[in-house]
Amino acid sequence: MSQQPLSPLKPQGETKPPVARATKEKPSPKEVLDFHTHADTDGSQKAIHHTLGPNHNQAAPGNHSHDGGNSAVLQLLDGITLTGSRGGNAALASVIAALVALGAVDSTTP
Numbered sequence: 038m039s040q041q042p043l044s045p046l047k048p049q050g051e052t053k054p055p056v057a058r059a060t061k062e063k064p065s066p067k068e069v070l071d072f073h074t075h076a077d078t079d080g081s082q083k084a085i086h087h088t089l090g091p092n093h094n095q096a097a098p099g100n101h102s103h104d105g106g107n108s109a110v111l112q113l114l115d116g117i118t119l120t121g122s123r124g125g126n127a128a129l130a131s132v133i134a135a136l137v138a139l140g141a142v143d144s145t146t147p
Contacts, residue, residue: 064072078086079094087096117135121127137143 076086077084079088079092081094084094087094089096089098117138118131119128119135120131121129133141133143133145
């Protein structure tokens with residue numbers, strides 16, 4: 038069986054076998070179930086199907102903003118309190134502790 042390109046938008050070399058139907062009639066309920074059972078949903082950035090959400094291979098919802106207000110990914114410091122005087126190093130120590138809590142490595146010297 039020869040293979041045909043997925044679409045003109047796909048990089049050259051990516052192919053899949055042609056659909057086994059020779060007519061333009063609607064797919065049967067079983068075919069539709071098979072398509073959805075084996076869908077590539079969120080499988081990669083190149084997947085044909087994506088759900089909405091914050092994960093790497095998901096699509097952003099249409100009502101998202103870029104101010105961090107409705108993005109779980111951007112609310113990294115939610116619940117973390119920074120303390121200490123702005124005039125001394127106490128505030129800096131608090132910022133460093135907050136960054137360490139998020140996974141940063143503290144290699145500063147006392």
